[in-house]
Amino acid sequence: MYKKVGYYSVLSHLWIQWIILGGILLNTFMVYPNIFHNVPETLESSMDWMQVASPHTYFPPLGFVSILTGVLAGIFVWKVKPARKWVLFSLMAIILEGAASILFEWPRNEIMFMEGADVHSVEFLKQTVKEFKIVHWFRVMCNIFGSLFIFVGFIKFDRFMTAEKYTHRENRK
Numbered sequence: 001m002y003k004k005v006g007y008y009s010v011l012s013h014l015w016i017q018w019i020i021l022g023g024i025l026l027n028t029f030m031v032y033p034n035i036f037h038n039v040p041e042t043l044e045s046s047m048d049w050m051q052v053a054s055p056h057t058y059f060p061p062l063g064f065v066s067i068l069t070g071v072l073a074g075i076f077v078w079k080v081k082p083a084r085k086w087v088l089f090s091l092m093a094i095i096l097e098g099a100a101s102i103l104f105e106w107p108r109n110e111i112m113f114m115e116g117a118d119v120h121s122v123e124f125l126k127q128t129v130k131e132f133k134i135v136h137w138f139r140v141m142c143n144i145f146g147s148l149f150i151f152v153g154f155i156k157f158d159r160f161m162t163a164e165k166y167t168h169r170e171n172r173k
Contacts, residue, residue, distance in 0.1 A: 006076030007161060010087060013069035014154045017090065017147045020062055024143050027055055028136065036133070040117040040125050047113055056109070059101070066094045070150075077153070080160045086153030093146030097139045104135040 035046040070091035077083045111120060111128050120128075 002076070003161060003164075006073070006080070007157065009069060009072040009076045010083070010150070010154050010157050013066065013073040013087070013090065014147075014150045016062065016066045016069050017094070017143070017150050020059070020066055020094075021143045021147045023055075023058060023062070024140055028140055031055070032133075032136070036129050039129055040122055043112050043116055043125065047116075063094065063098050063101070067091070067098065070094055073150075073153070077157055080157055082160060083153045083157035086149050086156060090146045090150035090153060093142045093149060097142035097146065100135055100139050100142070105132060105139070108132045108135075 035042055070087065073087045074084070074091055077087050108128050108131060112125060112132070117125065
């Protein structure tokens with residue numbers, strides 16, 4: 001039972017990581033080019049467009065779920081040495097991504113979207129966008145590596161489970 005829960009916890013973390021990766025890639029290549037096209041006008045118009053839901057609606061709860069599933073996966077695979085480090089690397093990547101978001105992105109979001117041109121100069125807003133993009137690429141890399149790490153961890157855990165089942169069956173014969 002313990003191993004089955006471990007299997008599904010690793011699979012859940014993999015699934016969540018891939019959803020986050022898809023979301024961040026969508027933001028990177030579809031949403032952000034439109035938002036940052038002509039600062040400050042596009043910052044203001046994007047706020048009108050994102051009144052119902054925005055990346056902030058989507059990523060913080062999903063990031064929390066990813067950390068939660070990563071912790072659970074880490075606990076349940078701890079005894080499986082080939083998978084352990086990969087699951088922990090994935091967890092570390094999503095924690096780094098979350099920390100970068102909270103410490104660097106969220107304050108810049110407030111500057112760009114809440115305060116905007118009413119409070120800040122156009123040059124300051126453009127500089128803030130540049131800083132946002134730099135940190136965003138760090139976040140993208142964290143998501144790519146985190147997704148790759150948990151994928152490898154899942155494969156290692158699955159191979160361990162498969163080998164153990166095969167060994168167990170052979171010993172019964």
